[in-house]
Amino acid sequence: MCLGALGLFCAFGQAPQPAAFEVATVKPNRTGKGGQTMAATPGMLTIHNLSLRTIIGAAYGIAEYQISGPPWLGELRFDIVGKTDASITTEDQMRPKLQPLLSERFHLAMHRDTRQLPAYILMVGPRGPRLEAATEGSAGIPFKKANKPGGSRIRSAHLTMPELAEILSRRLRRPVLDKTELTGAYRVTLEWAADESNETKPGKGAKGKPETDGPTIFTALHDQLGLSLQARKAPIEMVVIDHLDKTPTEN
Numbered sequence: 001m002c003l004g005a006l007g008l009f010c011a012f013g014q015a016p017q018p019a020a021f022e023v024a025t026v027k028p029n030r031t032g033k034g035g036q037t038m039a040a041t042p043g044m045l046t047i048h049n050l051s052l053r054t055i056i057g058a059a060y061g062i063a064e065y066q067i068s069g070p071p072w073l074g075e076l077r078f079d080i081v082g083k084t085d086a087s088i089t090t091e092d093q094m095r096p097k098l099q100p101l102l103s104e105r106f107h108l109a110m111h112r113d114t115r116q117l118p119a120y121i122l123m124v125g126p127r128g129p130r131l132e133a134a135t136e137g138s139a140g141i142p143f144k145k146a147n148k149p150g151g152s153r154i155r156s157a158h159l160t161m162p163e164l165a166e167i168l169s170r171r172l173r174r175p176v177l178d179k180t181e182l183t184g185a186y187r188v189t190l191e192w193a194a195d196e197s198n199e200t201k202p203g204k205g206a207k208g209k210p211e212t213d214g215p216t217i218f219t220a221l222h223d224q225l226g227l228s229l230q231a232r233k234a235p236i237e238m239v240v241i242d243h244l245d246k247t248p249t250e251n
Contacts, residue, residue: 019100022083022085029078036050038050038091049077049078068240068241106248109242113237116236118231119176121232122227123227124227133184140157141154141156154168159187161178164188165177168229193217
């Protein structure tokens, strides 16, 4: 699975274009009801009430902060059902099939760029990591939980450090780059104060009165996992939307 900035190299020119769905329906979701979901079953990928920004990120295995486009990119929502005769069942296998769908139905065109952006660097703390290796065959974190923008908990029986950095980037709404040099997958349980401010900086408490006495996400990473976040600017691989139709072609 391609994640974060690394995903861009998979997205542009270094991997064959994925095969399209045999049958696909795309409908605008104007109600906003029923939650936001992406789920795979054998031969089918179902998307409900997701923004085009989220869908593009899922299709190319990149974080939403890496997508530069019009303001409505995160506002317009769609329901998509894609069906395939191929013997694939998981989200990781299904999501790349969204690439030709976006090109054909929304006429998506984009290019790659690199920009200096405020970021966090995920590193091992001074006393070393406090991580338990994942057991073989354990399940990773579902798409819905991995991509939620808020929350106060991360739990997974199988999580790599690049995947953890990607999840943290969504929680903090800022790029998080993995520099831990830790390979393999781990069991991860991380909990922090429920109202963690997105503007909180390492070593400082959240703005406003917290609803709980829990730690900030920075303190929790240090105390619970033996990791740290350092704020700095970093070169971030981006995709820049050159063209994208608001209305997809008819089913």
